[in-house]
Amino acid sequence: MRRLAVFLASSAGHDPAHAELAAHVGAELAGRGIGLVYGGGRRGLMGVLADSALAAGGEVIGVMPRSMVEREWAHERVTRLLLCDSMHERKALMAEHANAFVALPGGLGTLEELFEVWSWRQLGFHTKPVGFLDAGGFWTPLLGALRGIADSGFLPAASLDDLAVAPDLPGLLEVLEERLRHSAQPAHGEGLR
Ligand code: AMP
Numbered sequence: 001m002r003r004l005a006v007f008l009a010s011s012a013g014h015d016p017a018h019a020e021l022a023a024h025v026g027a028e029l030a031g032r033g034i035g036l037v038y039g040g041g042r043r044g045l046m047g048v049l050a051d052s053a054l055a056a057g058g059e060v061i062g063v064m065p066r067s068m069v070e071r072e073w074a075h076e077r078v079t080r081l082l083l084c085d086s087m088h089e090r091k092a093l094m095a096e097h098a099n100a101f102v103a104l105p106g107g108l109g110t111l112e113e114l115f116e117v118w119s120w121r122q123l124g125f126h127t128k129p130v131g132f133l134d135a136g137g138f139w140t141p142l143l144g145a146l147r148g149i150a151d152s153g154f155l156p157a158a159s160l161d162d163l164a165v166a167p168d169l170p171g172l173l174e175v176l177e178e179r180l181r182h183s184a185q186p187a188h189g190e191g192l193r
Contacts, residue, residue: 001100002034003097004101005097005100005102006049006102006104008103009104009109011043019048021104026055035079040064047073060075062081065085066084066085091116100176101113101130102164103133105139121162122159125186131166131175133169135168136167
């Protein structure tokens with residue numbers, strides 16, 4: 001795993017445990033020599049994650065539309081801040097620079113980003129693994145809802161099983177690495193470089 005894209009909240013949430021998790025993940029990624037790709041913000045959990053990875057000497061690539069630089073307070077000290085013209089371009093650039101994608105606690109933006117890369121993997125547009133860091137069971141209700149959707153026949157069980165889920169980062173990285181070892185070429189188009 002060279003670089004991991006992390007989708008997470010642009011706010012802090014109510015429970016301080018979320019910021020502690022983001023700080024832990026940043027330091028752990030840097031310690032393992034895994035570069036971080038994220039939305040480029042300085043606010044909320046996004047900022048905590050980037051600060052922690054940078055403090056531990058890690059590589060941090062932030063990607064943000066120019067129009068959001070003020071709204072999300074672009075992080076000025078990241079290794080590379082890639083500015084783009086749209087949210088679509090932001091996701092494409094993040095996907096291009098990462099080998100895998102995970103979600104930490106977050107809201108609509110986090111979900112939207114994660115579901116896009118997961119659905120594109122299901123369609124065979126890329127083969128980069130996707131997962132949820134289910135620390136403290138944060139994603140467990142959502143995963144239960146997804147199981148219900150699978151039971152209804154709208155989500156292939158194989159797609160749900162393909163999702164990497166673990167309560168801690170080392171466990172999650174292990175599953176992602178395993179998926180990476182077995183990843184084939186994208187079935188459609190050129191995939192995400
Ligand atoms: P949130 O989880 O809502 O705090 O959002 C986390 C991040 O996702 C923020 O940087 C948002 O700007 C970003 N985001 C929200 N919607 C989208 C979208 N459609 N495409 C790309 N990024 C998004």
